[in-house]
Amino acid sequence: xxxxxxxxxxxxxxxxxxxxxxxxxxxxxxxxxxxxxxxxxxxxxxxxxxxxxxxxxxxxxxxxxxxxxxxxxxxxxxxxxxxxxxxxxxxxxxxxxxxxxxxxxxxxxxxxxxxxxxxxxxxxxxxxxxxxxxxxxxxxxxxxxxxxxxxxxxxxxxxxxxxxxxxxxxxxxxxxxxxxxxxxxxxxxxxxxxxxxxxxxxxxxxxxxxxxxxxxxxxxxxxxxxxxxxxxxxxxxxxxxxxxxxxxxxxxxxxxxxxxxxxxxxxxxxxxxxxxxxxxxxxxxxxxxxxxxxxxxxxxxxxxxxxxxxxxxxxxxxxxxxxxxxxxxxxxxxxxxxxxxxxxxxxxxxxxxxxxxxxxxxxxxxxxxxxxxxxxxxxxxxxxxxxxxxxxxxxxxxxxxxxxxxxxxxxxxxxxxxxxxxxxxxxxxxxxxxxxxxxxxxxxxxxxxxxxxxxxxxxxxxxxxxxxxxxxxxxxxxxxxxxxxxxxxxxxxxxxxxxxxxxxxxxxxxxxxxxxxxxxxxxxxxxxxxxxxxxxxxxxxxxxxxxxxxxxxxxxxxxxxxxxxxxxxxxxxxxxxxxxxxxxxxxxxxxxxxxxxxxxxxxxxxxxxxxxxxxxxxxxxxxxxxxxxxxxxxxxxxxxxxxxxxxxxxxxxxxxxxxxxxxxxxxxxxxxxxxxxxxxxxxxxxxxxxxxxxxxxxxxxxxxxxxxxxxxxxxxxxxxxxxxxxxxxxxxxxxxxxxxxxxxxxxxxxxxxxxxxxxxxxxxxxxxxxxxxxxxxxxxxxxxxxxxxxxxxxxxxxxxxxxxxxxxxxxxxxxxxxx
Amino acid sequence: xxxxxxxxxxxxxxxxxxxxxxxxxxxxxxxxxxxxxxxxxxxxxxxxxxxxxxxxxxxxxxxxxxxxxxxxxxxxxxxxxxxxxxxxxxxxxxxxxxxxxxx
Numbered sequence: 021x022x023x024x025x026x027x028x029x030x031x032x033x034x035x036x037x038x039x040x041x042x043x044x045x046x047x048x049x050x051x052x053x054x055x056x057x058x059x060x061x062x063x064x065x066x067x068x069x070x071x072x073x074x075x076x077x078x079x080x081x082x083x084x085x086x087x088x089x090x091x092x093x094x095x096x097x098x099x100x101x102x103x104x105x106x107x108x109x110x111x112x113x114x115x116x117x118x119x120x121x122x123x124x125x126x127x128x129x130x131x132x133x134x135x136x137x138x139x140x141x142x143x144x145x146x147x148x149x150x151x152x153x154x155x156x157x158x159x160x161x162x163x164x165x166x167x168x169x170x171x172x173x174x175x176x177x178x179x180x181x182x183x184x185x186x187x188x189x190x191x192x193x194x195x196x197x198x199x200x201x202x203x204x205x206x207x208x209x210x211x212x213x214x215x216x217x218x219x220x221x222x223x224x225x226x227x228x229x230x231x232x233x234x235x236x237x238x239x240x241x242x243x244x245x246x247x248x249x250x251x252x253x254x255x256x257x258x259x260x261x262x263x264x265x266x267x268x269x270x271x272x273x274x275x276x277x278x279x280x281x282x283x284x285x286x287x288x289x290x291x292x293x294x295x296x297x298x299x300x301x302x303x304x305x306x307x308x309x310x311x312x313x314x315x316x317x318x319x320x321x322x323x324x325x326x327x328x329x330x331x332x333x334x335x336x337x338x339x340x341x342x343x344x345x346x347x348x349x350x351x352x353x354x355x356x357x358x359x360x361x362x363x364x365x366x367x368x369x370x371x372x373x374x375x376x377x378x379x380x381x382x383x384x385x386x387x388x389x390x391x392x393x394x395x396x397x398x399x400x401x402x403x404x405x406x407x408x409x410x411x412x413x414x415x416x417x418x419x420x421x422x423x424x425x426x427x428x429x430x431x432x433x434x435x436x437x438x439x440x441x442x443x444x445x446x447x448x449x450x451x452x453x454x455x456x457x458x459x460x461x462x463x464x465x466x467x468x469x470x471x472x473x474x475x476x477x478x479x480x481x482x483x484x485x486x487x488x489x490x491x492x493x494x495x496x497x498x499x500x501x502x503x504x505x506x507x508x509x510x511x512x513x514x515x516x517x518x519x520x521x522x523x524x525x526x527x528x529x530x531x532x533x534x535x536x537x538x539x540x541x542x543x544x545x546x547x548x549x550x551x552x553x554x555x556x557x558x559x560x561x562x563x564x565x566x567x568x569x570x571x572x573x574x575x576x577x578x579x580x581x582x583x584x585x586x587x588x589x590x591x592x593x594x595x596x597x598x599x600x601x602x603x604x605x606x607x608x609x610x611x612x613x614x615x616x617x618x619x620x621x622x623x624x625x626x627x628x629x630x631x632x633x634x635x636x637x638x639x640x641x642x643x644x645x646x647x648x649x650x651x652x653x654x655x656x657x658x659x660x661x662x663x664x665x666x667x668x669x670x671x672x673x674x675x676x677x678x679x680x681x682x683x684x685x686x687x688x689x690x691x692x693x694x695x696x697x698x699x700x701x702x703x704x705x706x707x708x709x710x711x712x713x714x715x716x717x718x719x720x721x722x723x724x725x726x727x728x729x730x731x732x733x734x735x736x737x738x739x740x741x742x743x744x745x746x747x748x749x750x751x752x753x754x755x756x757x758x759x760x761x762x763x764x765x766x767x768x769x770x771x772x773x774x775x776x777x778x779x780x781x782x783x784x785x786x787x788x789x790x791x792x793x794x795x796x797x798x799x800x801x802x803x804x805x806x807x808x809x810x811x812x813x814x815x816x817x818x819x820x821x822x823x824x825x826x827x828x829x830x831x832x833x834x835x836x837x838x839x
Numbered sequence: 840x841x842x843x844x845x846x847x848x849x850x851x852x853x854x855x856x857x858x859x860x861x862x863x864x865x866x867x868x869x870x871x872x873x874x875x876x877x878x879x880x881x882x883x884x885x886x887x888x889x890x891x892x893x894x895x896x897x898x899x900x901x902x903x904x905x906x907x908x909x910x911x912x913x914x915x916x917x918x919x920x921x922x923x924x925x926x927x928x929x930x931x932x933x934x935x936x937x938x939x940x941x942x
């Protein structure tokens with residue numbers, strides 16, 4: 021296939037990010053030419069502030085060195101303005117005579133600083149703050165001059181002012197509005213910010229209008245005069261009065277512009293061969309000046325340039341973080357308040373902490389944080405996902421950890437003050453310094469990138485929050501939060517777990533290949549992340565119809581035993597309700613002797629674990645256990661694990677209900693139940709709750725009048741106390757309600773989502789509506805679960821009896837000829 | 840060079856799956872892709888020695904079951920940013936039969 025020609029005008033973060041995404045999807049499709057007006061390869065513009073403040077260098081912030089362009093055969097024209105597009109002949113031109121043909125054109129021309137029409141605005145010494153050249157000029161001027169004035173007290177102006185102050189200048193910030201950063205902050209937070217910047221030696225003149233910039237004898241600017249006539253000295257004036265989308269080229273080509281270059285949801289302009297991304301575009305009437313939206317646009321644009329054509333950009337909710345070292349400030353969403361909103365405010369002026377949360381109809385719609393921004397990412401996620409916060413409203417202000425306080429998350433609040441050698445990821449032994457270094461040297465911008473490169477939070481994930489905070493603190497507003505509702509299943513697709521589940525249900529898809537075809541999977545047979553998820557969605561949605569694919573199961577669920585670090589397996593025979601007999605124990609002891617099992621211990625779920633069994637011994641071990649009447653304990657699977665019980669009314673002098681019998685019944689009903697993640701139950705015979713039902717997916721607690729049902733507890737990564745669902749009268753109701761809850765989770769849960777995460781996502785009210793309030797729906801759920809489980813056979817027995825299944829366990833001997 | 844050894848029939852290996860062959864040079868994982876090509880690697884992940892044969896096969900790559908490293912079937916190289924290499928063995932398909940050569 022002959023390559024098509026793609027020309028990119030704009031060598032900044034949006035344009036190059038689009039190319040990176042495109043090269044991932046379709047590396048061979050285009051012959052690519054890039055024009056950049058600046059004489060540098062793509063760099064991280066957001067990090068100019070740390071460069072100005074002397075905390076980083078230009079090399080540190082380069083994202084794509086020249087070798088990157090060479091490696092990908094990209095023809096790069098640096099320091100070249102494209103001044104004309106001929107849309108009819110599909111060519112672009114530069115003033116010095118370069119002309120290039122295109123099949124597709126991508127405009128990523130960014131924005132230009134707004135220079136207000138003040139007399140003297142064109143004097144030497146008056147600059148904007150946009151690129152490396154401006155930054156260099158500020159650094160040079162700071163060496164030889166004293167007085168700097170920054171016009172504009174917004175994000176960029178303050179970062180410039182702080183940098184110049186760090187470089188030793190006397191800095192005055194002039195701002196037209198009554199408080200700083202009025203688009204991101206309310207007055208209370210802005211005043212605290214002003215006071216702390218004043219303590220660093222910055223001066224502020226608010227509600228002041230500049231009349232003119234005054235020229236000195238040297239020809240340079242020397243002073244600034246206000247409307248009221250008074251003057252202040254100024255050897256350097258930095259104008260940070262906002263930015264304007266750079267639409268000049270697009271307008272000259274008669275592309276429709278309205279504030280920015282107008283694009284649709286696939287990032288196409290009114291000429292379908294011409295795409296546009298970044299600060300130069302207007303999408304649904306919004307022009308974005310922050311980086312997170314640019315990256316989302318880049319992904320969508322690349323998807324269409326690669327001819328996949330399956331993703332849309334629908335706008336981005338943005339958050340702001342000021343990159344001034346030592347000042348923590350965060351804002352997101354709509355914090356203005358107004359009709360129908362409540363403001364939850366914490367204000368400690370001396371302590372330097374201010375937090376305002378704006379709540380409307382049980383959702384968080386905006387947040388302003390000053391002084392302590394540790395929970396910024398969490399609040400932003402709540403705003404973005406419009407999560408229902410009713411249950412957590414009373415401690416919402418105290419942050420994500422207010423209700424946890426366990427060892428795992430303690431200290432999360434203070435990533436900024438953590439020393440570099442502090443361990444962040446306990447699974448992979450990654451310390452804070454290593455994460456920060458990786459983020460800086462590789463220009464990482466997403467949690468996923470950090471995971472891949474450093475391994476931090478890539479195993480159990482419990483430190484994801486901390487890693488995200490380190491990322492946010494290191495790259496500032498370039499950080500794009502993960503975990504949004506629409507996050508793709510994995511790199512093989514653009515579709516989210518919710519989309520995939522919905523498609524399987526509504527289009528009656530029955531096999532993995534059908535799903536991949538229908539949803540245009542981007543890899544031929546998926547990966548180790550998406551295939552197990554698809555397999556689960558298929559068999560749970562269409563039990564009896566969809567075909568289980570063993571090759572798409574994680575090894576534990578394919579071999580029906582737990583893989584250990586040395587490649588041996590562990591076997592956990594099922595003991596219904598935790599009850600056993602002397603003959604079962606004898607059979608287990610015999611197996612341990614016969615196969616020389618090195619370790620025998622009790623599992624967390626109170627079952628016997630036989631560790632260190634060779635894979636090829638597994639079928640024989642199972643055959644022996646099977647003869648004693650034992651079946652698979654599923655201790656390896658995303659499935660029913662165990663029902664833990666106390667002795668209950670059968671023996672206990674306090675027992676009110678027969679918890680052992682109840683546990684046995686539940687475990688037998690649920691045997692062989694596959695689920696999005698593992699499922700654990702417990703039954704206690706009285707409220708003393710010796711079976712620890714409070715931290716189980718379904719916890720049943722006997723009381724004199726019946727049982728209390730608790731759901732969505734978790735004793736693992738994130739200790740979570742189960743929530744009270746309802747009270748029921750008898751054993752049959754326990755079975756029906758528990759089954760209905762678990763079936764709802766099976767039908768709606770995302771793969772690898774525990775019940776606690778599932779309920780946090782959909783809300784307990786949603787669960788109650790289906791399981792408690794609607795008897796018909798509850799019975800249907802119960803019946804669907806029983807239907808799915810009706811033909812389940814013990815996988816151990818199948819492996820013993822069916823030669824085709826047994827093959828999985830057999831090693832092939834090689835007949836080597838000995839010389 | 841040593842002789843080619845008969846391993847098994849192609850149909851003895853599930854598509855997108857593998858079998859383990861025991862040799863004097865340790866266990867060897869024989870993989871079969873969706874389009875019926877076969878590859879052989881030393882059954883030991885360059886990361887922490889996990890049995891690659893037990894991983895999920897996708898495209899021309901296997902994901903180690905222990906910690907999720909991805910290893911290329913054709914070259915034995917770990918997929919970036921991970922670094923490391925599993926030893927390769929020559930393997931070929933003749934008719935329905937899989938042959939392997941110990942290095």
